[in-house]
Amino acid sequence: MFALLAKFRNTLSRERALGVAKGKRRYDLPLTGGSSNSFLRLLIGLMSILGMLALAASFALSAMTTRWEQGLADKITIEIPASDSAGEMIAASSVRSMTDDAAKIIGARGDVLEAEIMEESHVRELLSPWLGEDMVMDSIPIPGIISVTFEKGTKPDIKALEAEIKEVAPRARIDTHESWLSEVARFTGALQFAAILLGLIISVTTLVAVAGGVRSKLSENKEELELLHLMGASDSYIAKQLQRHTLILSLQGGIIGVIGGAVLLFIIGMVAGNMGVNLVPDFKLGADQKIMLILLPLPIAALAMFTARFTVMRVLTKMP
Amino acid sequence: MIRYEHVGLRYGIGPEVLEDINFQLDPGSFHFLSGPSGAGKTSLLSLMYLGRMPTRGLIQMFGQNIGELGRDQLAAMRQRVGVVFQDFRLLNHMSAFDNVALPLRIQGRPEKEIQNNVAELLDWVGLGDQKYALPNTMSGGQQQRVAIARAVITRPRLLLADEPTGNLDDEIGFRLMALFDQLNKMGTTVVIATHNQAIIDKFGHKRMILEKGRLHIEEPTKHGLRKRLEGVY
Ligand SMILES: Nc1ncnc2c1ncn2[C@@H]1O[C@H](COP(=O)(O)OP(=O)(O)O)[C@@H](O)[C@H]1O
Numbered sequence A: 001m002f003a004l005l006a007k008f009r010n011t012l013s014r015e016r017a018l019g020v021a022k023g024k025r026r027y028d029l030p031l032t033g034g035s036s037n038s039f040l041r042l043l044i045g046l047m048s049i050l051g052m053l054a055l056a057a058s059f060a061l062s063a064m065t066t067r068w069e070q071g072l073a074d075k076i077t078i079e080i081p082a083s084d085s086a087g088e089m090i091a092a093s094s095v096r097s098m099t100d101d102a103a104k105i106i107g108a109r110g111d112v113l114e115a116e117i118m119e120e121s122h123v124r125e126l127l128s129p130w131l132g133e134d135m136v137m138d139s140i141p142i143p144g145i146i147s148v149t150f151e152k153g154t155k156p157d158i159k160a161l162e163a164e165i166k167e168v169a170p171r172a173r174i175d176t177h178e179s180w181l182s183e184v185a186r187f188t189g190a191l192q193f194a195a196i197l198l199g200l201i202i203s204v205t206t207l208v209a210v211a212g213g214v215r216s217k218l219s220e221n222k223e224e225l226e227l228l229h230l231m232g233a234s235d236s237y238i239a240k241q242l243q244r245h246t247l248i249l250s251l252q253g254g255i256i257g258v259i260g261g262a263v264l265l266f267i268i269g270m271v272a273g274n275m276g277v278n279l280v281p282d283f284k285l286g287a288d289q290k291i292m293l294i295l296l297p298l299p300i301a302a303l304a305m306f307t308a309r310f311t312v313m314r315v316l317t318k319m320p
Numbered sequence B: 001m002i003r004y005e006h007v008g009l010r011y012g013i014g015p016e017v018l019e020d021i022n023f024q025l026d027p028g029s030f031h032f033l034s035g036p037s038g039a040g041k042t043s044l045l046s047l048m049y050l051g052r053m054p055t056r057g058l059i060q061m062f063g064q065n066i067g068e069l070g071r072d073q074l075a076a077m078r079q080r081v082g083v084v085f086q087d088f089r090l091l092n093h094m095s096a097f098d099n100v101a102l103p104l105r106i107q108g109r110p111e112k113e114i115q116n117n118v119a120e121l122l123d124w125v126g127l128g129d130q131k132y133a134l135p136n137t138m139s140g141g142q143q144q145r146v147a148i149a150r151a152v153i154t155r156p157r158l159l160l161a162d163e164p165t166g167n168l169d170d171e172i173g174f175r176l177m178a179l180f181d182q183l184n185k186m187g188t189t190v191v192i193a194t195h196n197q198a199i200i201d202k203f204g205h206k207r208m209i210l211e212k213g214r215l216h217i218e219e220p221t222k223h224g225l226r227k228r229l230e231g232v233y
């Protein structure tokens, strides 16, 4: 790590010395030195970190969504209410027998992987927060609940099943979790949108900052710029110099960003784990996702480079 | 080779500093551009090195109408013109060598050729031991030689110089003019803006005289012409 940082510092100081060096990497405009370079480098670094966080978050979100969707896709819950259509309580024994009858219908099907009548005590436990401990007395009838898992990929006709069950338990309801899933999808969709928006903000910020930086570099070196122009340098010759300069700065910033982002993601993962905030249990970034995160500064640097080119070309149109 | 017809130039909304300029320069010719300070010599030169576009009139260079050229074609045309600016305009962040090499690099010449030619030319103008000096550590005379070397390194077809003898004593001024003469004999068309009468007299060349934004051309002064014919220098 230290060796890497030292190497990085070397690159920076070499860049600084370039102005008078007679090596290969030579700029015709005095672009090196000056605080605006460090500023741009830092800004690209921060943008890379932000981008990495947004990207990692959207990876986690889509993992969460797919896991919930997969987990609930083949599941339904059958509920036999403990009251009749008039709101009168039904005897606990008849709720139990209706539940058993419904379970028999389920058991007779060929496409069911697993079906389970929820223990009465378990249902009481689930209900107690709403009804209060005292209310959930043995005498109060409680609904019968059967959770059913179908074989993967079978698409059972829920409507037909519901009609069939209603013959033995007229008030039975089947919950396919669809509405809840669509809520989840809406929620994660909103978060994904926020991540995309953040990406957009990062791009725009990079664009504005690079364009401003290039403009100020050009006006700082107006005389030199004009001289190159008078010597017959084409617009793209001049643009290339600033492109290369911006690309190098951006890549340096990108390296800072990747290191910073990796450290930050690691810390976030640890803290979230410790606090038990595990919306997505044992979620780990895949190798391809890690590569995407590490390579994220590349598109940012490319954006910076093209912005530099575009800006130079625009400034040059003011010269005949 | 260069042809001006009814050319006018104004800065912004100011008055025309050049009015109805008409002239023609033949290939291999040598002209002094003279006239009082503020007459528009620098302005005319800036039109000639394509630093500005005229506000009216027709300019033909190397057989092409510059008004019809695209940006890249204009850039290519600028590469055929060498300019010694009045204030030299050297780049202070690079060595004398790199300053002189710059036009070649812009033209994308191979680095090997650049190394040889620049070193040779710097030797020729007597700066062989100052190759890697930064311009702002050099004397005015040395800077001027760097500026001249940079202007001629590409063997331009047209060489322009703006008051190159301005702050030199006559002795050095004459030597400088002899250098320009030599380049001219090798085929370069030369225009030198100067109001140094001694130099104008000594070197019998045609004069382009600017007065209040108007131009007329005068044949060489008798004195200078005689000297030239006698081959005094
Ligand atoms: N960039 C400029 N903007 C406005 N006016 C200018 C500019 N350059 C020169 N002028 C004006 O144009 C006129 C001619 O100037 P110049 O070409 O420098 O003359 P010379 O070189 O003969 O002294 C002067 O009146 C000067 O003030």
Ligand SMILES: [Mg+2]
Residues within 6 Å of the ligand: B041, B042, B043, B086, B162
């Ligand atoms: Mg002048």
